[in-house]
Amino acid sequence: MNAALIIIFATIIFSALLGIYAGRRVKMNLENWTVGGRRFGIIIIWLLMAGEIYTTFTFLGASGWAYSKGAPTFYILVYGALAYTLSFFILPALWKVGKRHGLHTQPDFFIKRYDSRPLGILVALIGVFSIIPYLQLQLTGLGLIVEVASNQAVSSQWAIGISFVLTCAFVYTSGIRGTAWVSIIKDIMMIVAVLVVGIGVPMIYFGGFGKMFQTLIEQKPHYLVLPGATSHMGVLWVMSTLLLTGLGFYMWPHVFGSVFSAKSANIIKRNAVIMPFYQIPILFVFMVGFTALLVIPSLENGDMAFLELVNRTYPSWFMGFVGAAGAVTAMVPSSILVLFASTLLAKNVYKAGFNPRASEETVMRLSRFMVLVITTLALVMAIRFPNELVNLLIIGYDGVTQFFPGVVLGLFWKRATKGAVLSGIIVGIAVVVALIYTGHDPFLGMNAGFVGLAVNSIVTLAVCLSTKPKIMDKQGISDI
């Protein structure tokens, strides 16, 4: 067994134990399991959000796109900052509604605000369908990282299997607290790995990033402006993708749900202010991708650029460190994805759809059972259908972003109705699916998901305006 392997496994096991330990002496009811009893302060919320947002995609996808596509990858640096700006205005209001009505999940919000269980069930199902590719993305990434980092000593299937079973264990026992605690390890390791490699490789091969870019400008200048090395990812595509991903960011069921775990609306607002700092390390990931483009230009799979370059530049123990960082970077977002997918199925599909009188204990037990089901499903998919990383994520985004009009209008506009939101979501999804499956993505240069969102917004607004406003009942949410 080599040093790299020991570092990887020690980290994975230590993380899982910490995650399990996080839930000790907390009585696990749904409130504690999904939203941490609504007691998280500014630091833990920041770590948690950063933990779930910054994924293997950051390691592999962002550098892979820099390597194979060039400038279109810059959208990954930017969209988070847009999302946090938007969250400054939206999330505090959402948190208050969640607190007042004891909400745990995104469909809970739709059910309460629009007084419609079918709408909630639809939102839950779209959420779960979008989460599964995201989860698979984490697993595929994890497998790649560990396989390369251990120098093929561990096959990707084994790596995925072991780390995912451990992830499953700490989600099962500790819920969101487990995710939050493991985030600490993950955030630190990830940032160290990205900074060391991102500053290191341009320095080692070119004597600094300025000289690296100079060489790139001389040899491949088209990589540094849109549409980069692609034919279809031009300015319009990046603009529409930025709006899609910026608006869709907090519409992910797991990110949306995590908002409720904060102690107060003010914590959420202050968190929005400091979140954009977390985007800056992505710059260093780009540096790695661009350096790889010049140093090892003929890789078949761009997603491997980061790992290949580290492999050829650093000693094997450091490769082990990167592998370990990559593994926890997949485990943390996976844990929260599994947690929320399970809760959506148990609380918002089973309870809301089939058994409205199910007790909270039943829902809690079923949620935990669903953790096992979803884990197995994602494992099978990750092993059977590995795919190119970024594409999957964009498809998931297309789905969840369709919730945006329903959430924002629901919070701030009394006249938003369930009929309008329901038709908007259905039309939006139909447009996206039609465009993608007929090969029209991008459509007129724009991201298909964005086109769907635009149509969805128009339909939602039009139906709202053509419905006679009714007086809100006393327990209506929009009296906030």
Add this chain to the structure above:
Amino acid sequence: MQKGTRIALILGAIPFITMVFALPLVNRIEPVILGLPFLLFWLLAWVVLTPFILMAAYFLEKKYNLPEKGEDK
């Protein structure tokens, strides 16, 4: 809408204007600033400025809006 909220919203529009809607104007390599091609430099600069813009929005909103009932500080 209270004055503080209005000011905050105007500040909040800045990242969207600079990083999304200004893109057609900044899609270029020259001038290279701090070793970065212009497009990357521009985007990075605004990502770094965004938390400061939001900080200003936070404090101005607090200054001009009436304190909410039962809000922690």
